[in-house]
Amino acid sequence: MPLMTTEGGVLAARRTAELGDRVRVCGLYDALGAPVYHDLATYDDPETRALLTAVRTTPGPLLDLAAGSGRFTLPLLATGREVTALDLSTDMLALLRTQLDRAPASMRARCTVVRGDMSRFDLGRSFPHILLGTTSLSLLDEDGRAGLYRSVLAHLADGGRFLLTVLERGDDDGPDETVVRATGSGGTVYELYEHWPAGADSRTVTLFPADPPQDDSPVTVCTDRVAVLDLPRLEEELAASGLTVTSRRLLSPPDERHRVTLLTTEASR
Template identity: 85%
Template sequence: MPLTSLTGDATETAAGPRAARRVAELGGRARVCGLYDSVGAPIYHDLATHDDPETRALLAAVRSTPGPVLDLAAGSGRFTMPLLAIGREVTALDLSADMLALLRNQLDRTPASMRARCTVVRGDMSRFALGRSFSHVLLGTTSLSLLNESGRAGLYRSVLAHLTEGGRFLLTVMDRGDSGGPDETAVRVTGSGGTVYELYEHWPAGADSRTVTLLPADPPQDGSPVTVCTDRVAVLDLARLEEELAASGLIVTTRLPLSPPGERHRVTLLTTEASR
């Protein structure tokens, strides 16, 4: 559910100069898409991993208290599938039909007992009404940044309406660390299917958004189209987020840093509870 899916001429949508040059080399072969649409969703899913610090931290937090879990912006199941694997009942909500189709495909390959504990809902995380309560509501890294201020306010209201007494809203937020570094970075990453991608990120210090551009590291040489995924995501300041949460009636009880010191990306897991 991207804030902005960048479309149009590929060389214009790649925000950083290195990404722009790389995409320009493809010329008319570049097929530009968003990370969460029908073309980009399978690539996003290929890169998503269940074995990462964020997932492990969320699973550890959820294990401490029984009860059903609501996974917001669930996508293709990055958190949903591990939660089901540890025996939890999960409602997975996402706005993207393409991402939820990938989740359903995964569920179809699981045992019936596991599928029975999962409810898949297409819905907007900024306003939802599910008619039940949850002991935990989860929202993963960058997802909150996909909403504007009004959307975040609606999210907080909806979360509060769905928490059980003593329930917790667990969310992770990513901001830029203090390590400095270049405005644009480029790395090679390998998806679960073995495909190697070039991942460019343009994130100037102090900017209110960052742009990610993703394409195959070794595109075919036969002149066929090459998929280029690019999306711009807002950057939400941690202090401002905590102020918003408090004003909405959600009090931060713990802050768990998930990134090593000096990392470009500083990810923090916040545990919140209703102030009532």
């Protein structure tokens, strides 16, 4: 059982041990994890607002990469835009389709849902804006990122922009492991464990239900380990791949543990 190791943090391992045989470990975007991720997704947050504002300058279709269950896709559609939502997880896309089914027909008609890999896609069309939010770049390894940049460049319209967010640690002296409580839109309370030692090249996020039933029923525990990217090195990587960073905007308070930066990039001339 992977969570019994301390790779995901001592506290997460201890909580797993307390739950014992009841634990069912899953990923954050698979059949068990996708509904949990979706339950915790927030829509009116600084990142969503920043992306909506950034794309307002240029009309035309948008490509939302790693769109998941539609945290950005749905608000973009609501502003009247045409959106192609691409994601690898059939479970996340099923949640997006359910939401589209409940949306007005005019909104649904402007959305194209594509199951695909953001590190190699070929949609046969171009976009004035391509988005990769939620710091999802960190889900790809170096080869995957190189493939992503190639695919993005092949799909950017003339003068088009690729917008992406990047996560760094903003506190130098914070703890290696944190636990916070969060309530999902369905009312379930979760405990979010994060193991992220300062300077580490990856972090592990683990989600437990805060109050599992007091019986022997299974307890779903979602966990994922993702890369931590260093912003200056990432900018070098983007430049070497033919993407020039034209602006950087900090979306979180400066000293916050989760320091999120929105990068705007364009094809280098």
